[in-house]
Amino acid sequence: MRFFLALLIYASLFGATSASADEKVDIREWKVPFENSRPRDPFAESANSVWFVGQRTGYIAHLHVDTGEISKLDLKAGSAPHNLIVGSDGMVWYAGNKTGVIGRYNQYTDEIEEVPMPDPAARDPHTLVFDADEENIWFTLQGSNMIGRLTIENRQVDLVSSPVERSRPYGIKIGPDGSVWVVLFGTNKLVNLDPETMALREIDLPRAETRPRRLEVGADGRVWYVDYAKGMLGVYDPDDATIKEYQMPSGEGARPYGTAMDSNGRIWIAASGPSPNLFVGFDPVTEEFFSSTPVQSGGGTIRHMHYHEPSGAVWFGTDTNYVGRAIVEPEKAK
Numbered sequence: 441m442r443f444f445l446a447l448l449i450y451a452s453l454f455g456a457t458s459a460s461a462d463e464k465v466d467i468r469e470w471k472v473p474f475e476n477s478r479p480r481d482p483f484a485e486s487a488n489s490v491w492f493v494g495q496r497t498g499y500i501a502h503l504h505v506d507t508g509e510i511s512k513l514d515l516k517a518g519s520a521p522h523n524l525i526v527g528s529d530g531m532v533w534y535a536g537n538k539t540g541v542i543g544r545y546n547q548y549t550d551e552i553e554e555v556p557m558p559d560p561a562a563r564d565p566h567t568l569v570f571d572a573d574e575e576n577i578w579f580t581l582q583g584s585n586m587i588g589r590l591t592i593e594n595r596q597v598d599l600v601s602s603p604v605e606r607s608r609p610y611g612i613k614i615g616p617d618g619s620v621w622v623v624l625f626g627t628n629k630l631v632n633l634d635p636e637t638m639a640l641r642e643i644d645l646p647r648a649e650t651r652p653r654r655l656e657v658g659a660d661g662r663v664w665y666v667d668y669a670k671g672m673l674g675v676y677d678p679d680d681a682t683i684k685e686y687q688m689p690s691g692e693g694a695r696p697y698g699t700a701m702d703s704n705g706r707i708w709i710a711a712s713g714p715s716p717n718l719f720v721g722f723d724p725v726t727e728e729f730f731s732s733t734p735v736q737s738g739g740g741t742i743r744h745m746h747y748h749e750p751s752g753a754v755w756f757g758t759d760t761n762y763v764g765r766a767i768v769e770p771e772k773a774k
Contacts, residue, residue, distance in 0.1 A: 463731040466770070467719060469762040470508060471737075474499065480757035484748035485526040487773075490765075492757055493521035493534055500524065500534060500545055503763055510763075513545065515552070523567045523744065527574050535565035535579065542568065542577065542590055542597075555595050562586055562599055567744070569612050571635065578620050578635075580609040587612070587622055587633060587640075600638045604629065611654035611665075611699075621663050623652035630655070630663060630676060643676060646683055650674075654744070656701040658724070664707050666696035673709065673722055686722070689729050690714050698745040700754045702768050708754050710735075710742035717742050717758070719766050737762040 472479040477494035479501065484490045490503040494512065498519045501512040515521060515536070522537035532545040540563045541554040557565070565588070566580040577590040581599075587609050589598045602609055608626030615621055620633040628650035630643040645652065651669035658664065663676045667685070671694035674685040688694035688711060695713030702708065705725075711718040711732075717739025721731030735742065740759030747754050752769025767773045 463721070464733045465719060465721070465731060466767040467733055467735060467764055469735070469737050469758070469764040470503060470510065472501070472761050472763060473510060474501070474512060474761075476761065478757075478759055479761060479763055481523040481744045481746070482755040482757055482763050483524055483526045483746050484751070484753065484755050485530065487748065487751035487753070490755060490763065491524055491526055491532055492763055493524050495520055495522055495537070500532060502547075505765075513550075515543070519543075522565070525568050525570060525577070527570065529574075533568055533577060535568055537564050537566060540564065542579065555590060555597065557581075557588070557599070558597050559599055562588065562597075567610065567612050569614060571614055572618060576635075578612055578614065578633075580612050580622060582608045582610055582625070585609065587620070587631070589635075589638070598638060600633070600640060602631065603640065603642070611652070613655055613657045615657045615663075616659055616661055621655060621657055623655050623665055625651055625653050625668070628652070630665065632678075643681075645674065645676075646685075653697055654699040656699050656707060658701065658705050660705075662724075664699070664701070664724075666699055666709055668695055668697060671696060671711075671713070673707065675724070686727070686729070689720065689732060690718065694718075696720075698742045698756055700745040700747040700768075702747055702752070702754070703749050704769070706768070708745065708747075708766070708768060710739070710745060710756060712739065712741045712743075715739075719754075721768070733766070735764065737764070 478496040482492035488505040499512040520538035522535045524534040544553045607624040610625035622631040628645040652665040653668040655665040671688040671692040693713040694711040697712040698710035700708045707722040717735045719733045737760045745756045752772030
């Protein structure tokens with residue numbers, strides 16, 4: 441098996457990635473008026489309504505795309521919101537990264553509810569994701585070395601610790617079978633979690649120096665991850681336990697970070713190493729990087745991205761204090 445994995449990696453390093461990446465996408469950015477606030481993790485509830493957090497200065501904010509108006513709601517001091525998601529009912533859920541809570545903002549009543557972690561060791565909710573029916577929110581706790589589940593109906597929080605010390609659970613996504621996939625940024629592993637039993641299964645990635653940071657799960661169940669340390673895009677196939685990797689066009693210094701997957705199964709990656717950051721597209725069918733577009737504001741670091749299928753857009757926040765939108769499926773944006 442190790443020899444087979446090595447062959448796959450060699451083929452990807454010296455094969456498909458030599459293709460050009462000249463195709464550009466339409467990127468528009470909105471400057472956030474709250475200085476040095478680290479706007480991040482925007483979530484589009486519609487083509488015209490986008491929510492995001494200000495991690496550094498502690499707020500939830502809303503962008504009205506048509507007018508460009510940006511408004512904010514300050515959270516309690518020290519919240520350091522890290523990520524948010526918006527339900528189909530319009531409720532805005534956010535991770536209180538330094539207050540050990542998951543918050544719920546009702547945009548219709550302007551009320552905030554906080555759900556505390558049941559264990560004081562679970563101090564830093566990190567990245568949130570809904571399951572398919574929006575019955576649960578699954579989330580990572582990077583510094584606490586845990587993965588959690590919030591049952592929305594009764595606000596119960598269940599936690600499970602990673603079996604690897606200091607493994608830093610980071611990006612999280614739900615597979616087509618409902619299972620939960622997590623990358624362990626502190627080591628070279630993926631984790632698959634059973635949503636019923638919360639049992640964990642580890643998958644070793646083939647290079648010890650790999651540091652997976654974000655991931656996407658395709659309709660075919662394959663798990664795509666970015667290796668922040670060595671500038672690679674990798675894919676794990678649960679059907680045969682094989683792994684294949686592709687060197688990013690920017691090489692080892694690409695620092696791939698935020699990711700998204702569009703309705704065609706193409707992977708979009710923020711290469712945060714180059715300045716300006718590059719918005720890069722990869723096609724799993726051709727196994728080629730086909731698109732690379734500089735981010736006009738520079739980007740600084742693009743940490744997380746969100747795909748809004750109805751409008752064919754990928755949203756991202758930048759450390760240069762912008763919220764951005766990349767139209768990856770122009771036919772939907774018309």
